[in-house]
Amino acid sequence: MGFKKGNMQKSMIEGNTLKLILNFSIPLLLGNLFQQFYNVVDAAIVGQTLGSKALAAVGASSSVQFLILGFCMGICQGFAIMVSQSYGAKRLDEMQTYIYAGAVWTAITAFVISILVVVFCADILHILQVNDEIFNDAYAYLVVIFAGIPFTLLYNYLSAILRAIGDSKTPFFFLAFSAVLNIGLDFFCILVLKWGCAGAAIATIFAQAVSGILCLLLIAFKVNVLHVPKSSRYVDKKHSVKLLAMGVLMGLQFSITAIGSMVMQSANNALGTIYVSGFTAGMRIKSLMMCPFDALGAAVSTFLSQNYGACKLERIHDGYRKGVMVSILYGVFACVVMVFFGRILSKMFVSANESQVLNASALYLRRMGYFYPILGILITTRMSVQGLGYSARAMLAGFVEMIARCIVALCFVPIFKYNAITWADQTAWVAATLVLIPLWISTMRMVQKKMC
Structure with missing residues (x-):
């Protein structure tokens, strides 16, 4: 089977490295910004209309959302790596089998995890030490988010396989549309229907469902290379083992990192x-400022994955070097913004008369900003390792992040209170980067031996 004219896929195994990475990452960046916009709008409307207690209720479970949703989305990204490698090697029959098996395993993951976390939602909030003052609002918000996991993963899996074949623009367009929809629904559900924190969650899930359905329709009618013929519609042990090995490890890497964040958030609560x-x-502003890192890391990961499938070692080296260079440059820019404008940005979520809350947010952002260049190196390197198929190594770095955050939360927060919270992320980033750089070097040696 060959490549069909008119499809929206984009091969990254030939052409200018930096141009390909940047062209691929720009739609990803815009998509990430719109996805973060879901959270920003939720928080801004909740904080400005329902007050700081409601904002605390929405934010009190952000780490566990990252734990659960991060695991699910990591699985999708891991499945897409197998699709990308097969696409780069031009083994399209194999790619289509991976697509079908990945869809089956994604559906199973979505429904099983959704049922489990909805049932145990209250227990999760108790573990996070969410106080009685905000517990009911926090539960109302989180249980809706958990119930909507199948819709969240519908978009994430389909957008992941579109990106695996080089199409980062289409997922962005659909996400942009659903972001605008989300804004309107936020106002309608919170201000008109008076559904409170649950209304913000309903708006988010509905908008994500729309973006997923739009991706599905586009693939069905336009993207021929992703159509799975009957001969490839099966789930066997060989393909499932490879998919699950890659997907579960990537999911665990997200989750292990999130466990440290949960411990830190519990201490802060x-x-x-x-x-x-x-x-x-x-945290909302931090996530927004991280979007370029995530987009660039995903672009480098896809670039490396396709070129690994095509056995082009020098392009792998070149893609990583240029990805790190751009990450550091953006990290310096982000540092300036967070250090000097953190308090102003915090006013998107917090009323100007709540000075203590604004001071706490600004302190957190200022201290974090100094370390953003290091965060850029960490994210680009970790996603590069994942793109080459060595997710276990990336998971090790995530484990180091978890340990570092737990040490700060359990040992230093009781002594230094919020001051310790404001240094926890940076401690984790530095520790993980020191572990990951040697792992990247050894990974490249292994890749070189395989290609020789």
Whole structure:
């Protein structure tokens, strides 16, 4: 089977490295920004209309959302790596089998995890030490988010396989449309229907469902290379083992990192509503400022994955070097923004008269900003290792991040309170980067031996 004219796929095994990576990453960046916009709009509307306590309720479970949703989305990304490698090697029959098997395993994952976390939602919030003052709102928000996991993964799996064949623009267009829809639904559900925090979650899930359905329709009618013929519609042990090995390891890497964040958030929740609100506002801005890193890392990962399938070692080296260079440059820019404008940005979520909350958010952002160039190196290197198929190594770096955050949360927060919280992420980033760089070097040696 060959490549069909008119499809929207884009091969990255030939052409200017930096141009390909940047062209691929720009739609990803815009898509990430719109996806973060879901969270930003939720938090901004909740904080400005329902107050800081409601904002704390929405933010009190952000780490566990990252744990659960991160695992699910990591699985999707891992499945897409197998699709990308097969696409780069031009083994399209194999690619289509991976697509079908990946869809089956994604559906199973979505429904099983959704049922489990909905049932145990209240217990999860108790583990996070969410106080009684905000517990009911936090539960209403989180249970809707968990119930909508199948819709969230519908978009994430389909967009992942579109990106695996070089199409980063289409997922962005659909996500942009659903972001606008989400804004309107936020206002309608919160201000008109008076559904409170649950309304913000309903708006988000509905918008994600729309973006997933649009991806499905586009693939069905336009993207011929992703159509799976009857001969490839089966789930066997060989393909499932490879998919699950890659997907589960990537999912665990997200989750292991999130466990450290959960421990940190639990420690912060015990400090009181002011610090929960400040931390929530800071986390929203942190996630927004991380979008370019995530987009660039995903672009480099896809670039390396396709070129690994095509056995082009020098392009792998070149793609990584240029990805790290751009990450560091953006990290310096992000540092300036967060250090000097963190308090101003926090006013998107917090009323100007709540000075204590604004001060807490600004302190968190300022101290974090200094380390953003290191975060860029970490994310690009980790996703490069994943793109080459060595997810276990990336998971090790995630484990180091988890340990570092747990040490700060358990040993230093009881002594230094919120001051320790504001240094926890940076400690984790530095520790993980020191582990990951040697792992990248040894990974490249292994890749070189395989290609020789």
